[in-house]
Amino acid sequence: VPVESTPGRRTDAVANHARILAAARAVLAERGLDMEVHDVAVRAAVGVGTLYRHFANRDDLVRAVLSQTFEEVLARLRAAAEIADPAAALREIPRALTADQTLFTAMQDPRAARLLGDMKKQVSTSIADEVVGLVAGIVERGIRGGAFRADLDPPATAAAILGSIVLTCEFLGSRRPLSELAALLADLHSAMVCA
């Protein structure tokens, strides 16, 4: 029987994986892409050897953190789209997209493009389709219910809303709190769509 397959070992491995990921996320939020594997191991209270059994290298670890964070942002966007009142649902979109400082800080780094590579490409196609679709769905509900203007084009309005959030946070996020920008954006979007 291989050592790794005993129940206790497996439970430890799962716990270690989660603990390393949580530690990496905290270190990434503080240091950005300059994150050191050694600091992650210290914070997770595991040896560097254990860390390397879970993640082949530093880049792998950064990618795992960003991938987990993307999933959470997506979950928050899906939850926002479920809010019954379309105006309230739309106000939640900038908050959902800006809730995670880790992702935001990492994505600001020019090295992120190289590091993410395929992951970023994947985000800009299938995930972009889903996110634009979620927001377009809110716009359609608002039009049907009469809260939003009837002449809105749902996909174009959704893309405009998402683009306004992305670029405003990229451009001003290093100088102003993301929560303040999210509130300003929610006001602009309301003015843009409300009947």
Place this chain on the structure above:
Amino acid sequence: VPVESTPGRRTDAVANHARILAAARAVLAERGLDMEVHDVAVRAAVGVGTLYRHFANRDDLVRAVLSQTFEEVLARLRAAAEIADPAAALREIPRALTADQTLFTAMQDPRAARLLGDMKKQVSTSIADEVVGLVAGIVERGIRGGAFRADLDPPATAAAILGSIVLTCEFLGSRRPLSELAALLADLHSAMVCA
């Protein structure tokens, strides 16, 4: 006396440079980044040798076309910002940004990121500052004149407007005419800012 420094030769060289650049732009608009140096030389009616005396390689030529196109977009944005009526000036911004299909097609290509490299980084800093500043200036004038809402935050509104244009055209530009998207965006921006 070196051959290149005789007046006739120099005039020819300048004319060839401009003709090659114009030809490259036309080929790039048709083929995107798959543009072939041979096709450019044929269209410019110069030998491939002459072309390579002006541009060291294909990438250099693509960069020169994109750089020229960026300058023209910037000139159109500066002209839009000079329009006396702030509402009319703002409506001109999406049109100014989408007027050039060459740039748009090339930027859609994933290879553009690698090819542009430093140029893109430069665009996303100094040029972004200038463009956000131009649009923020229009918003400020609109607030002062009473045409736009007094509670708008000029830089955040400008970034939101520009981001909405960039992402909407990136996301829908391959399926719908850019001119149609520009008109939709101008309507959304008016609703967003008008008092």
